[in-house]
Amino acid sequence: MKVFHGSYALINEIDLSKCELQRDFGKAFYVTNIREQALFWAQRKGSKHGTEGIVTEFIFLESAFNSTYFKTLKFDDYSEDWLDFVIENRKNETSNNIHDFDIIEGPVADDAIATRIAFYMRGGISKKDFLEDLKFKHSKSHQLAFCTEKSLLMLMNHGIILT
Numbered sequence: 559m560k561v562f563h564g565s566y567a568l569i570n571e572i573d574l575s576k577c578e579l580q581r582d583f584g585k586a587f588y589v590t591n592i593r594e595q596a597l598f599w600a601q602r603k604g605s606k607h608g609t610e611g612i613v614t615e616f617i618f619l620e621s622a623f624n625s626t627y628f629k630t631l632k633f634d635d636y637s638e639d640w641l642d643f644v645i646e647n648r649k650n651e652t653s654n655n656i657h658d659f660d661i662i663e664g665p666v667a668d669d670a671i672a673t674r675i676a677f678y679m680r681g682g683i684s685k686k687d688f689l690e691d692l693k694f695k696h697s698k699s700h701q702l703a704f705c706t707e708k709s710l711l712m713l714m715n716h717g718i719i720l721t
Contacts, residue, residue: 561702612719627708631664663702
């Protein structure tokens with residue numbers, strides 16, 4: 559499957575130590591199979607760093623999800639399990655992930671959803687209402703998180719797309 563990473567710079571080598579903490583699925587290298595989503599992130603990150611932004615294209619070998627060599631987790635849609643997992647990862651202030659998954663796939667908690675998550679965490683909305691809101695107010699999104707060095711074996715750099 560073709561997947562894309564939007565950034566302010568070309569990605570020739572993936573260095574997991576440079577990945578940020580407190581993301582949806584923890585500290586990981588993130589890609590998406592939605593090109594427009596990667597373009598959005600490239601423009602956003604580029605603007606922040608004074609560049610136009612670049613989308614790097616990769617090939618993800620989906621056989622990882624059928625392999626016993628990799629520990630994987632897949633969320634098909636927004637769900638209670640997805641919400642609980644995202645909240646735990648976003649709360650994690652340690653330098654290590656709170657899970658031992660190699661590759662995780664699922665929807666994105668974009669800015670609007672992240673704001674709602676904070677509201678939910680403060681007790682401003684019930685979990686049931688939060689999840690109902692997601693069904694009707696948010697379009698499809700996608701992310702794959704590569705959380706370990708060995709997971710990167712399933713991701714091959716395929717080229718760049720300039721934004």
